[in-house]
Amino acid sequence: MLLNHRITRITVGILLLTLAVVVLLPGLTGFTSLDGTVNARFAVINAPIDGEIGQAPPRIGTPVAENETLLTIRNERVNRAILASLQAEGKTAADRVTALERERDELVALRNQLAHRLEQFKNATIASLERELRIMQKRVEVSRAQDVVARVDLDRRQELESKGIFTRKMVEAAAAAGAATGGEVEISNLSLDLVEQRLMALREGIFIVGDGQNDVPYSRQRQDEVIVRINDINTRIVENSTRADQIERQLEEEEKRVRSLEQAEIASPFSGVVWTRNVVNGSNVILNNELLRILDCRELFVDILVPEVDYDEIYPGREAEVRLLGRSEVFKGKVQAVKGSSAVVEKDNLAAKEPEAKERDARIRVQLLPSALNTDFGNFCQVGRSAQVRISRHNLQLTQWIKGLWFNLF
Structure with a gap:
């Protein structure tokens, strides 16, 4: 019979051997994962203020450029009480300075x-x-x-008395008259010195008060009072000017705060595509409400699962090949991170679900190198699409495989 023919048996054996090689060869020459998913992170855009949406955000799937305005928020219910109080206080301080300067000018x-x-x-x-x-x-x-004259008259009378012409009484009268004239000379000299002293003091600005000079102390005292008052007003002007400057700076900061609460323009932090949006034109939002999510296509990656026995063979930096399910094109990538099966995986802002890890499955993250996928905004950069990942072995490592088999058997 044909089935018992030798050529047929040889042919069947060769086919079975070829099938076995085809099945086992990928596992011997590399690591292949069929449960990969193209993934990326997204940025959550929250409301920076309370208010109403004035400009509706772009629709889902709309490409956005970096710093492009996504939406605006208006708030007509901003509390301006502090701003009004500062404006009134600043105006009062400025008016007070003006009044004090006017009073100082009058006193000057x-x-x-x-x-x-x-x-x-x-x-x-x-x-x-x-x-x-x-x-x-x-x-x-x-x-x-x-x-x-009195001295001459006294000498003459004394001479005549010695001759017996004048009496002693007449001589004494002349002596008294001489003494009186001498006193008048001394008084006149003292009066002259007093006038010279007053004149010298007056030229130096010192008034020696006398009869008819009562106005001098009043004028000087009044002038001193005015000077003290001017100095006090200057101090108050400096204080109020300083206060007015402080209020002006506070007013600038308060105006900035009010403007920041009155309206806000939200721009895209990077170039990407709108992933989700939660508001429409006219929606009321409060602080920190989630408005929309922007998909970040700058760094695409694929998460895969491989048996943990191959953990040491896959390490960061290893080159990998990624092929989207249904497409023949192959994209280059590099292993970014490797985590064991029991590692605690923190939840990140990922756009797609990570593959569900089974027992003794290591989690591998492969970073995709820049390609056309990073700008394929119309298809959300292929995020969420299934992918096959292959990482080639450096050698067959049969010795290690036999040792592992021996360890498992015995």
Whole structure:
């Protein structure tokens, strides 16, 4: 029979051997995973303020560029009480400074008037004392002349008394008259010194108060009071100016805060595609409400599962080949991370589900190198699509396989 023919048996054996080689060869020459999923992260855009959506965000699947405005939020119910209070306080401080400056200018004018009056009085008093000084000098000259005459008369009478012509009484009368003229000379000299002293002091600005000079202390005292008042006003002007400057800076910060709460424009943090959106035009939102999600196509990766026995053979940096299910095109990639079966996997903002790990399955993440997938925004960069991943072995490692088999058997 044909089935018992030798050629037929040889042919069947060769076919079975070929089938066995085809089945076992991929496992011997590399690691292949059929449960990979193209994945990427997305950015969650939250509401920065309370308000109403003014410009609706782009629809799902719309490509967006970096810094492109996605939507706007308007808030008409911003609390402006603090801003109004600062504006009123700032205006009050500025008005107070203006009023104090006006009062200071009036006091400066009054001080100048008092100084002018005092200078006029000083000049008039100096002129009066100079005339009085000249009069006193003449009086001194007259007194000295009278004293000389009295001394001559006394000498003459004393001489005549010695001759018996004048009596002693007449001589004593002449002596008394001489003493009186001498006293007048001394008084005149003292009066002259007093006038010179007053004149010298007055030229230096020191008024020696006397009869008819009651206005001098009042003018000087009034001028000193005005100067003290001006200094006090200058201090208050500085204080209010400083306060006005502080309020102005606070007002600028408060205006910035109010503007930031009145309206907000939300821009895309990177170039990508709208993954989901939760609001429409006119929606009311509150702070930190999720508005939409932007898919980040800049870094695509594939998560796969392989038996943990091959953990040491797959390490970061290993090259890999990725083929989307249903497509013949092969994309290059590199192993980014390797985690054991018992590792705790933190949930990330991933757009697609990770493959469900089974017992003793290592989780491998393969980073896709830049390709046409990164700009395929119309198809969401193929995120969520199933993929096959193959990582080639460096050698067959039969010795290691036999040792492992021996360990399992015994």
